[in-house]
Amino acid sequence: xxxxxxxxxxxxxxxxxxxxxxxxxxxxxxxxxxxxxxxxxxxxxxxxxxxxxxxxxxxxxxxxxxxxxxxxxxxxxxxxxxxxxxxxxxxxxxxxxxxxxxxxxxxxxxxxxxxxxxxxxxxxxxxxxxxxxxxxxxxxxxxxxxxxxxxxxxxxxxxxxxxxxxxxxxxxxxxxxxxxxxxxxxxxxxxxxxxxxxxxxxxxxxxxxxxxxxxxxxxxxxxxxxxxxxxxxxxxxxxxxxxxxxxxxxxxxxxxxxxxxxxxxxxxxxxxxxxxxxxxxxxxxx
Amino acid sequence: xxxxxxxxxxxxxxxxxxxxxxxxxxxxxxxxxxxxxxxxxxxxxxxxxxxxxxxxxxxxxxxxxxxxxxxxxxxxxxxxxxxxxxxxxxxxxxxxxxxxxxxxxxxxxxxxxxxxxxxxxxxxxxxxxxxxxxxxxxxxxxxxxxxxxxxxxxxxxxxxxxxxxxxxxxxxxxxxxxxxxxxxxxxxxxxxxxxxxxxxxxxxxxxxxxxxxxxxxxxxxxxxxxxxxxxxxxxxx
Numbered sequence: 001x002x003x004x005x006x007x008x009x010x011x012x013x014x015x016x017x018x019x020x021x022x023x024x025x026x027x028x029x030x031x032x033x034x035x036x037x038x039x040x041x042x043x044x045x046x047x048x049x050x051x052x053x054x055x056x057x058x059x060x061x062x063x064x065x066x067x068x069x070x071x072x073x074x075x076x077x078x079x080x081x082x083x084x085x086x087x088x089x090x091x092x093x094x095x096x097x098x099x100x101x102x103x104x105x106x107x108x109x110x111x112x113x114x115x116x117x118x119x120x121x122x123x124x125x126x127x128x129x130x131x132x133x134x135x136x137x138x139x140x141x142x143x144x145x146x147x148x149x150x151x152x153x154x155x156x157x158x159x160x161x162x163x164x165x166x167x168x169x170x171x172x173x174x175x176x177x178x179x180x181x182x183x184x185x186x187x188x189x190x191x192x193x194x195x196x197x198x199x200x201x202x203x204x205x206x207x208x209x210x211x212x213x214x215x216x217x218x219x220x221x222x223x224x225x226x227x228x229x230x231x232x233x234x235x236x237x238x239x240x241x242x243x244x245x246x247x248x249x250x251x252x253x254x255x256x257x258x259x260x261x262x263x264x265x266x267x268x269x270x271x272x273x274x275x276x277x278x279x280x281x282x283x284x285x286x
Numbered sequence: 287x288x289x290x291x292x293x294x295x296x297x298x299x300x301x302x303x304x305x306x307x308x309x310x311x312x313x314x315x316x317x318x319x320x321x322x323x324x325x326x327x328x329x330x331x332x333x334x335x336x337x338x339x340x341x342x343x344x345x346x347x348x349x350x351x352x353x354x355x356x357x358x359x360x361x362x363x364x365x366x367x368x369x370x371x372x373x374x375x376x377x378x379x380x381x382x383x384x385x386x387x388x389x390x391x392x393x394x395x396x397x398x399x400x401x402x403x404x405x406x407x408x409x410x411x412x413x414x415x416x417x418x419x420x421x422x423x424x425x426x427x428x429x430x431x432x433x434x435x436x437x438x439x440x441x442x443x444x445x446x447x448x449x450x451x452x453x454x455x456x457x458x459x460x461x462x463x464x465x466x467x468x469x470x471x472x473x474x475x476x477x478x479x480x481x482x483x484x485x486x487x488x489x490x491x492x493x494x495x496x497x498x499x500x501x502x503x504x505x506x507x508x509x510x511x512x513x514x515x516x517x518x519x520x521x522x523x
Contacts, residue, residue, distance in 0.1 A: 278313040285306040285362065286433075286440060286509035 018046035057095030084109030099123030106131035129176035137168035197223035324504035337424035344378025346399035413490020429481020431512035439510025461497030
């Protein structure tokens with residue numbers, strides 16, 4: 001059982017987490033939702049398309065202009081409050097590594113802290129515990145936020161991802177976070193080359209076997225682009241292929257740009273796995 | 287009235303046997319809800335006539351008597367444990383079994399099949415056998431009409447089917463056993479009217495006499511197969 005915003009989700013329920021960037025410079029949408037109006041429109045659209053979670057982020061992952069905690073809060077806190085007011089049941093996640101930002105967004109109504117930089121600020125898990133929020137524990141091999149991988153090496157990248165995310169998860173629970181509200185994320189592309197991300201996808205069952213619900217963030221990333229030799233904007237098919245494999249291995253939450261397409265893939269894989277009936281079957285049965 | 291203890295068919299029902307009447311097989315959306323409801327009304331009518339036993343005659347590849355077995359959902363890819371072929375009910379009887387179970391039927395049920403291709407001698411013999419069974423019998427005939435009613439139909443489109451299906455439909459609506467006996471086995475086989483032999487055995491069981499107060503409860507072809515559901519109430523000694 002996974003619990004988010006007080007709601008339980010069974011082991012065969014997969015959730016779509018829609019990315020909502022409050023940044024002028026994110027790699028995929030290049031600031032499309034930097035302003036409040038378009039950002040709100042995106043929230044409404046992804047909810048209509050079936051998103052279970054929105055993941056609001058104020059700082060792009062790649063290196064760039066330094067954004068302090070105050071500016072990050074300025075970008076996300078009021079927006080979280082406004083989304084909370086309009087969508088009382090929606091699970092709101094905030095993508096941040098900073099405890100101070102985590103505290104401010106939890107006060108504004110966030111339910112989930114997506115610690116995309118792997119516990120860089122150890123205070124973030126304490127904030128989650130204090131506010132009864134959920135927490136995503138990601139594998140970034142201890143790198144500094146907003147750095148690109150450079151000649152990264154692992155003895156076994158999957159074993160490293162499993163041991164470090166499980167350790168973060170256990171620490172969070174020890175600090176008082178509800179064990180049903182802790183997710184782990186292998187963090188494709190973060191502190192990894194494409195080979196590493198492909199191997200994590202191939203062996204994702206080793207992460208789901210830990211019993212912690214697994215979140216994957218695959219959407220339009222460089223490992224897809226390098227694998228297919230395609231630029232940003234042409235990576236949806238590859239993203240969905242990786243999504244299908246992760247779904248087959250039992251990942252539970254999918255952080256995505258394209259909600260409707262992801263939902264279709266997840267439904268299709270769930271039916272192939274035999275955990276969701278097809279919508280309507282007549283062929284050969286009439 | 288027949289004499290005490292003598293043979294008596296107390297009511298007759300006709301249902302089709304698409305596997306999608308088994309709710310587990312239709313997926314998230316119940317595509318056959320209306321049809322299933324009509325079938326339940328027909329079988330409910332049989333049970334309401336207070337029979338001593340329900341005799342089920344279903345069309346199948348081969349003729350058989352005293353058939354027992356389980357509903358083989360797994361054979362259609364459905365949920366549940368795999369049912370070995372030797373224990374699997376034919377589709378027509380599986381559908382009948384499910385309808386009777388869903389209605390909580392408590393009377394004894396005797397199930398048999400008649401081959402799709404049974405000739406007039408066999409259908410007559412089978413009908414007389416049913417008519418001669420002692421006691422009050424509710425007769426449930428599981429019989430399908432044509433499956434070639436459009437380009438998306440299982441048997442694609444054969445324009446000839448509309449006249450023949452129309453005759454079957456009219457016969458069930460009016461209780462016309464003679465019209466059922468007049469169906470041509472060869473043409474029905476070509477049109478995938480799998481229920482022809484079972485319907486003719488039924489007509490013989492009712493001694494070729496017209497039914498009183500026949501009711502056609504469903505007649506539609508949402509998936510290219512004509513489904514007919516009928517209830518012929520009234521005692522038929």
